[in-house]
Amino acid sequence: MTDSILLIGCTNESINTAIWLASLNKSVQLLADESAVSHTLASYKFDHQMSALWQMYTQTGQITVVDTPSVAAYAWLFLDAQGVDKQLSSLFDTTAQVILSGSVTIGDVATLANEFVTSQVCYVPFVFMKDGTGFGSLSSPDMVMIGEKTLGVHTTNELLLMLLSRTDKQFVGDIKTVEFARAGIMAMLATRLSFVNEMARLADASGVDITTVQTVMGLDKRIGKDYLSAGWGFGGQTLPTEVELLDQFFKQNHVQSRLLSTVSQINEDQKELIFRKFWRYFDGFIDHKSVMIWGAGYRANTGRTTNSAIHPLLKLLWSYGIKTSIYAPNAGFELTEIYGDEPLFGLCDDAYDLVGSDALFILNWSETVLPAIDRLNQFGLPIFDAKNILNNQLIAHYTGDYHGIGRNHSKGEV
Numbered sequence: 001m002t003d004s005i006l007l008i009g010c011t012n013e014s015i016n017t018a019i020w021l022a023s024l025n026k027s028v029q030l031l032a033d034e035s036a037v038s039h040t041l042a043s044y045k046f047d048h049q050m051s052a053l054w055q056m057y058t059q060t061g062q063i064t065v066v067d068t069p070s071v072a073a074y075a076w077l078f079l080d081a082q083g084v085d086k087q088l089s090s091l092f093d094t095t096a097q098v099i100l101s102g103s104v105t106i107g108d109v110a111t112l113a114n115e116f117v118t119s120q121v122c123y124v125p126f127v128f129m130k131d132g133t134g135f136g137s138l139s140s141p142d143m144v145m146i147g148e149k150t151l152g153v154h155t156t157n158e159l160l161l162m163l164l165s166r167t168d169k170q171f172v173g174d175i176k177t178v179e180f181a182r183a184g185i186m187a188m189l190a191t192r193l194s195f196v197n198e199m200a201r202l203a204d205a206s207g208v209d210i211t212t213v214q215t216v217m218g219l220d221k222r223i224g225k226d227y228l229s230a231g232w233g234f235g236g237q238t239l240p241t242e243v244e245l246l247d248q249f250f251k252q253n254h255v256q257s258r259l260l261s262t263v264s265q266i267n268e269d270q271k272e273l274i275f276r277k278f279w280r281y282f283d284g285f286i287d288h289k290s291v292m293i294w295g296a297g298y299r300a301n302t303g304r305t306t307n308s309a310i311h312p313l314l315k316l317l318w319s320y321g322i323k324t325s326i327y328a329p330n331a332g333f334e335l336t337e338i339y340g341d342e343p344l345f346g347l348c349d350d351a352y353d354l355v356g357s358d359a360l361f362i363l364n365w366s367e368t369v370l371p372a373i374d375r376l377n378q379f380g381l382p383i384f385d386a387k388n389i390l391n392n393q394l395i396a397h398y399t400g401d402y403h404g405i406g407r408n409h410s411k412g413e414v
Contacts, residue, residue, distance in 0.1 A: 184246070295364025
């Protein structure tokens with residue numbers, strides 16, 4: 001039993017944790033439904049390392065998927081996994097080493113930790129996890145926070161000590177403080193993105209290029225350059241969820257806050273901004289056109305489209321009978337699952353198959369090289385760049401009209 005570890009719940013985080021632990025010669029059991037595991041792996045097949053390592057470690061038997069809990073030296077619960085039973089706390093005795101992970105309402109993790117009879121309960125929020133590089137995120141995390149039920153218990157947890165040894169940015173405190181810090185970090189990142197998008201709208205109206213302003217702002221060490229890029233806003237599961245959870249926590253504690261609701265409102269509105277530029281460009285005469293869309297993931301190099309701008313954009317385009325062809329190699333599986341029966345939906349495996357298209361939308365670009373302007377110039381379509389993928393040099397060489405976010409170029413900008 002010494003090296004056995006039971007992970008509970010099927011998520012991208014739990015699967016990558018199993019892989020990371022197996023790479024350290026640990027024996028891992030994942031308590032989850034086989035079909036849920038298969039679906040998660042299919043949804044993350046763009047993470048080639050994850051797929052390959054999972055296959056290797058399940059074949060060698062270091063990772064096994066089980067349907068009933070068993071006695072293990074360590075139990076790691078992923079609280080935001082679908083179907084995880086919080087009553088599992090009754091299964092662990094006073095000797096159990098328990099780790100909790102997940103983004104839930106602030107205070108819920110601390111409450112759950114107190115339901116375990118063991119004092120050896122710790123909380124690890126996955127603030128370091130990045131889609132597409134899950135194994136690398138665990139092997140070399142940017143930072144690690146650990147919340148303890150009892151002071152000092154993390155020092156007896158071999159798994160947490162291994163995790164801490166892989167980063168020099170770390171914090172250990174009580175669970176509720178770590179929950180609060182987790183939400184604060186994510187809400188701050190979301191606020192930065194919404195602020196720069198507000199600045200981008202002002203830049204549009206003022207004839208200033210927000211991409212240059214971003215660069216200048218990033219030179220200030222107090223600000224830095226991360227999470228300071230104007231675009232269609234933020235998506236994924238983590239940031240929107242954390243903003244909502246923190247907003248709820250303000251309300252539960254009867255503390256007034258207008259900031260978080262404003263951040264969310266700006267973000268949702270930003271996702272429709274590029275469509276409005278498209279509508280104005282054609283003076284509203286957009287019915288039954290055809291468009292190409294590059295990218296669908298909530299960020300580059302991911303196949304997940306949770307809270308991505310692709311969803312409101314598609315619904316708006318389809319409401320006008322517009323045919324959509326989407327180049328999104330990483331997200332094709334997920335898009336087909338959601339929209340496969342929509343007659344105006346189509347996937348394309350060639351980004352430059354633009355014959356018959358009336359416009360090009362860019363939501364993301366995951367290729368290693370920038371788009372080829374010479375190939376785009378063969379068509380001269382109006383480009384609506386919701387992530388400011390094209391730099392000023394490429395725009396200068398483009399023969400068609402270009403419309404970015406906060407980049408009021410004289411060529412056809414609205």
